[in-house]
Amino acid sequence: xxxxxxxxxxxxxxxxxxxxxxxxxKEQSATNMLGSSLKQMISGTGRIPEGIWQVLREQKEAVxxxxxxxxxxxxxxxxxxxxxRAYMCxxxxxxxTTAQRFRLFDSLKEILGKSPGARVFxxxxxxxxxxxxxxxxxxxxxxxxxPDRDDIVSYLRFRLSHDETPDAMDExxxxxxxxxxxxxxxEMWVExxxxxxxPIPHITG
Amino acid sequence: xxxxxxxxxxxxxKNNININFLTSSLLSWWLKWCSVRNHSGCAPTSEVxxxxxxxRFGLTRPRTFPLPGISPARDAQQLLxxxxxxxxxxxxxxxxxxxxxxxxxxxxxLVQNNLTISDDRSQLLTWLSPLDPGLRHSxxxxxxxxxxxxxxxxxxxxxxxxxxxxxxxGDKGVLFCYGDPGVGKTFIR
Numbered sequence: 097x098x099x100x101x102x103x104x105x106x107x108x109x110x111x112x113x114x115x116x117x118x119x120x121x122k123e124q125s126a127t128n129m130l131g132s133s134l135k136q137m138i139s140g141t142g143r144i145p146e147g148i149w150q151v152l153r154e155q156k157e158a159v160x161x162x163x164x165x166x167x168x169x170x171x172x173x174x175x176x177x178x179x180x181r182a183y184m185c186x187x188x189x190x191x192x193t194t195a196q197r198f199r200l201f202d203s204l205k206e207i208l209g210k211s212p213g214a215r216v217f218x219x220x221x222x223x224x225x226x227x228x229x230x231x232x233x234x235x236x237x238x239x240x241x242x243p244d245r246d247d248i249v250s251y252l253r254f255r256l257s258h259d260e261t262p263d264a265m266d267e268x269x270x271x272x273x274x275x276x277x278x279x280x281x282x283e284m285w286v287e288x289x290x291x292x293x294x295p296i297p298h299i300t301g
Numbered sequence: 302x303x304x305x306x307x308x309x310x311x312x313x314x315k316n317n318i319n320i321n322f323l324t325s326s327l328l329s330w331w332l333k334w335c336s337v338r339n340h341s342g343c344a345p346t347s348e349v350x351x352x353x354x355x356x357r358f359g360l361t362r363p364r365t366f367p368l369p370g371i372s373p374a375r376d377a378q379q380l381l382x383x384x385x386x387x388x389x390x391x392x393x394x395x396x397x398x399x400x401x402x403x404x405x406x407x408x409x410x411l412v413q414n415n416l417t418i419s420d421d422r423s424q425l426l427t428w429l430s431p432l433d434p435g436l437r438h439s440x441x442x443x444x445x446x447x448x449x450x451x452x453x454x455x456x457x458x459x460x461x462x463x464x465x466x467x468x469x470x471g472d473k474g475v476l477f478c479y480g481d482p483g484v485g486k487t488f489i490r
Contacts, residue, residue, distance in 0.1 A: 098442070099454050100463070115437045115487070123432065131430030139426055152425045164429060181464075187487050208474045215462060216475045219486035225479050237458050237473045241480035247450065 100183045100217075110182040112136035116191040124192060126199035127166045133184050134169055137176050148175060170203045177211035189220040189228070197224070201231035208235055248278045441487060453478065 100111045112133040116124055138144050155168050176182065189197060207214050218228065219241070229236050252274055259265055453459055462476040480486050 113438050114432075114434050115441075117437075128430050128432050132432045132434060135426050135429040136434075138429075149422060149425065152429070153421075156425060156428050161428070169429075204475070212474075214474055215464070217462075217478070218475060219478045219480075221481065222479045225477065228475070228477055232475055235473050236475040236477050237462060238477045238479060239453065239456065239458055241450075241453070241478045241486050246452070 100185070107181075109180065110137035110140050110176070111185070112140070112183065113185045114187065116186070116188040118191040121191065121193050121196075124196070126192075126196045126203060127164065127169065129186070129192075129196075129200060130166065130169045130173060130203055131164055134173050134176065137173070137182060144176070148172070151175065166199065166203060170206050173207050173214075174210045177207065177214045179213070181213040181215065182211070183215045183217065185217040187219050189218050190224045197227070198231070201228065205232055205235075208232070245278050249274055252277060 113136070114129050114132055116129075138148065151172060155164060155172070159165065189200075192200065204216055208216070220228070222240075225238055229238065256265070256270060256273065459476065462473065478486055
């Protein structure tokens, strides 16, 4: 997301983020997710026409202040993204409930169908790959993410620089850590076929 | 709302001021206040005529709405308060006050309407979703190691998907990065 923000700086391009969390799955509905994205789109760009605000006012009045309806949110997002590039980043889609995920797929399909400038960045575990490629057929490019050696070394250096017992560390031990751990992690991933353990503490997918 | 602000400003020389969202609680307050005043033998010292305007069609119906006897110099401050109060019970969302407003400060009206616009939009944004992923994003930013996931940004797939140069229109709009737990998907910069 920050890369996208940097790349689009000065272009007034909306970039939104949403992090699904299994522990918060009850409140993280497709409606709340898209509502949050629309909220970020509107508040993150200074070029929202008054007409969009007026549509929001009318929608709010129409439901007597109750929560927005998914279909209406989709239409408003289509309005906002129809004439400009907009990025929506969605993390851990697999942690959204299946029912809500399907609702979200349908909504994204509608948005992408009418807004060629809309871009959706999704992360998730491999088991939803078939699901997303089926529901958003022809619109998905999938990339496998695995620990890159440079990433692991960067992370190890970071952790070593924050070592709480620096006196116990010497150059030789540090060199060993930086050499052996990346190798072992690579082997573990090959042997485990991806595995389920977290090879790098505090980096959770 | 911007139109209302303009109308309000342009009409200020005609001693007309738009007030949005006058609440019934305010009416109750005024009635109570007025009652106290009457019981104490003090009538309001001034009256201001109020004409409700239909929120959509701008139709006006004459109606008199006496405000407490406040001096014109205090009107601006009073109206500023009135203007920021939302009206949930009354269906009338807009009023026009006619009266002696010669002492009203135009700058105050401008500020007043800007505040109203800001409040109105803030309420609409809150209505859209109660969730705030910004907090989670800040947390990730703090914990993320510099340049982790940089390789992904250099792939052709990412560049094609990003399509900032105007290219890629009509291409695949979804980039799905999949991986097991712990590979760092969330921390891709």
